[in-house]
Amino acid sequence: xxxxxxxxxxxxxxxRKVVIMVAFTFNFFIMKIWLDGKLVDQSEATVSVFDHxxxxxxxxxxxIRFYSGKVFRLEEHIVRLFDSMRYLDIHCPxxxxxxxxxxxxxxxxxxxxxxxxxxxxxxxxxxxxxxxxNCPKPSMFIIVQNIALxxxxxxxxxxxxxxxxxxxxxxxxxxxxxxxxNYLNGISAKMEAVAQGAGEALMLNQRGNVAECTGDNIFIxxxxxxxxxxxxxxxxxxxxxHAVFDICAELGITCIEKVMNRFDVLSADECFLxxxxxxxxxxxxxxxRKIGSxxxxxxxxxxxxxxxxxxxx
Ligand code: PMP
Numbered sequence: 306x307x308x309x310x311x312x313x314x315x316x317x318x319x320x321r322k323v324v325i326m327v328a329f330t331f332n333f334f335i336m337k338i339w340l341d342g343k344l345v346d347q348s349e350a351t352v353s354v355f356d357h358x359x360x361x362x363x364x365x366x367x368x369i370r371f372y373s374g375k376v377f378r379l380e381e382h383i384v385r386l387f388d389s390m391r392y393l394d395i396h397c398p399x400x401x402x403x404x405x406x407x408x409x410x411x412x413x414x415x416x417x418x419x420x421x422x423x424x425x426x427x428x429x430x431x432x433x434x435x436x437x438x439n440c441p442k443p444s445m446f447i448i449v450q451n452i453a454l455x456x457x458x459x460x461x462x463x464x465x466x467x468x469x470x471x472x473x474x475x476x477x478x479x480x481x482x483x484x485x486x487n488y489l490n491g492i493s494a495k496m497e498a499v500a501q502g503a504g505e506a507l508m509l510n511q512r513g514n515v516a517e518c519t520g521d522n523i524f525i526x527x528x529x530x531x532x533x534x535x536x537x538x539x540x541x542x543x544x545x546x547h548a549v550f551d552i553c554a555e556l557g558i559t560c561i562e563k564v565m566n567r568f569d570v571l572s573a574d575e576c577f578l579x580x581x582x583x584x585x586x587x588x589x590x591x592x593x594r595k596i597g598s599x600x601x602x603x604x605x606x607x608x609x610x611x612x613x614x615x616x617x618x
Pocket of ligand 1 (some may be wrong): 368491517518519521522541542543544545581582
């Protein structure tokens, strides 16, 4: 090819890259949504006002990330989704494999490299009564979008937390291990954090022990040992939490489950939160008091660094 023919081609390539970048940044693309078995344009992706997911929060969901086009720990997420459905007696019309494939199909259809997946299964359409038996068929939709939960510098400097006045409910009130559409408990706590200018809210359980944060699991580090509350304290079985267990095992860091209270957090050397959206992020203060030296600690740094490579493997 002649030299002067290469230049316009290169400019065209550059132009295309810029358009794609701008479109993704501002969400200009018409997203393809998977809805009840079909990929449809965003404008056609609607659910009924009689869906019990809308009327009562009767449904379950997953938040999943993909990196370099590959979904991170997809099977683990779908196992949790099916566990939540089993608990609520929601009979998914799609099999485990079909849900996995639909998730991958939605990622591929949107042509993004990195992003966040929201997979929702609702009880389906019924009447205005609570009885789920009047909803003959659950509905499922999958959305893919860009996400940046916290600014990049927060991963360097850590975020602040407050202790919420809202407690995580006991399993006999609302089971914290079920990832249901009923998030008002966490939302109420998040509103307290926002009102006080904090990044997250620490949530205690009915016994006053640490459960987790509004949408993240919590870990502390003391004398080089990483600790997190057991799920029985009212935490969701986080997929990122599990990834941290794996990372600690690989790096030779002792990681244990331990019942803890506010004292343990305030007297810890380090604290960090984990979640699909937040990934691994240091929490450097609680209720205006520094945790450790008040900066992101070295153990957190090692775990975060490994997490960032792990998700792209
Ligand atoms: N706890 C709660 C209440 C959550 O909603 C989430 C997910 N955002 C987590 C913990 C973290 O779970 P995962 O690592 O699977 O995202």
